[in-house]
Amino acid sequence: MTAASERFDPFEPGYVDDPYPLLSELQSTEPVFFAPSIGSWVVTRMATVRAVLRDTRRFSARIASDPLTPLCPHARAVIAASDFDVPPLLVNNDPPTHPHYRAFFGAPLVRERIDALAPFIRETVDDHLDRLTAGPSPADLVAGLTWDVPALVLMRLMGIPSEDVHQVKQWASSRVVLGWGRPTEDEQVRLCNGAVDYYRYAVELVRRKAEAPGDDYVGELIRARDGDDSRATLHEIAAVCFNLLFAGHETTSSAAANLFKAVVADRPLWQALCEGRQAGMPVIEESLRFDPPVQSWRRQALEDVELDGVVVPAGARLLLMFAAANRDPATFASPEAFCPGRRNAPQLVSFGAGAHFCLGAPLARLELQIMLERVTARLPGLQLAEEQIFPYTPNTSFRALGRLMVRW
Ligand code: HEM
DSSP: OOHHHHHOOTTSHHHHHOOHHHHHHHHHHOSEEEETTTTEEEEOOHHHHHHHHHOTTTEEOTTTTSOSSOOOHHHHHHHHTSOOOOOOOSTTOOTTTHHHHHHHHHTTOOHHHHHTTHHHHHHHHHHHHHHHHHSOSSEEHIIIIITTHHHHHHHHHHTOOGGGHHHHHHHHHHHHHHHHSOOOHHHHHHHHHHHHHHHHHHHHHHHHHHHSOOSSHHHHHHHHHTTOTTTOOHHHHHHHHHHHHHHTTHHHHHHHHHHHHHHHHOHHHHHHHHTTSSOHHHHHHHHHHHSOSBOOEEEEESSOEEETTEEEOTTOEEEEOHHHHTTOTTTSSSTTSOOTTOTTGGGOOTTOOGGGOOTTHHHHHHHHHHHHHHHHHHOTTOEEOTTOOOOBOOOSSBOOBOOOEEEO
8 A cells, every 4th residue: 555545535524625735745746546445546647637538549438427336236226127228428438439429419519509508598697696686695606506507508408498407406416426426325226216217307308309309409419310320319319418417517517616616715806807807718717727626537447557657457447636637736837826817728627638528618618607707797795605614525526516605
């Protein structure tokens, strides 16, 4: 056991509160190490994380969304007895089939379709701010804004009724725990039952859309398929919808909460944003670097590989630690400082890199931009409430803030 192996446990409460000091220390002393706490090799340097992401020959994405904690027999039985069937197509797929599915499912996410959502995003944010400010201050900005808005936007994109938003958010939060957390056996059974309902929701959505395709993302896929299963089957479209009902908002909700937590606390920066002396986009990019909503992502080594002088064996599970890579001093000077407008900001790895680079990054950025614009315009006196604790869901990969108390 090395020192890093003994010390690293992403479920340890101090780490959950603030992972950055330990990650920074381990990055300089043992940039690649085996973590028995999660049965994975942790990779922390930017150059190495990027090299692994770009190397689809030696590293597979197949394990990207497998449960970190292996399912107990009862939980496996729940899945086995159901019709649950989600084939690997995008985030957990590899060449040769991944490029085909990425082209097919990415095509409708064109810039025009994303930009056309801007008025809806603005309206949704304003409705939420109306409701928030009609209530008492302090209030929770997560419950009042950042939790719902990305899900409502994604559901609009996909053509799903907005009244399902609470159910969709609940399924997505459960998926964080099932895929990246440490649920007990009883929890696993409950979460697997939820996952089956959530899968059936996606299947039913696609069945309805196939009968009457609308002018939305799912309708566009059905038209592009044109009855030809070699392009994509209806079952594959349902599988992608199942995944998007998670990937397409959980991450953006967390990004928004992390953004407001950082910028509201920095009074000169907040003032500059509110007075129009500081542009919003560089602040958003810096917050994605500084406190990434996806803290780490998985790959599996397909052969023995040497990474930063450490031999990682074939079959090893890798946790690529974006939270550490984004603060690698070899890439970003003074990485602990929040400095909007870094010259090399595009090097951040928060949306991944290479073959699986996030297909929703333009939408996520647009949502963050509009949320920041509307909140600075309407609540320039916004402050973090004093003496609050910041509750994060314990898991390896999603920095999901449960509450952010603010006053205005
Ligand atoms: C701030 C918000 C977001 C973050 C931080 C984020 C992050 C990520 C990351 C880290 C990956 C894996 C990259 C890799 O393996 O190299 C990914 C993939 C993906 N994301 Fe996002 N994402 C966000 C928002 C979204 C949104 C809004 C959508 C949908 C509209 C979306 C759809 C996808 C899809 C479909 C993939 C799989 C791409 C592939 O495997 O080819 N994401 N995202």
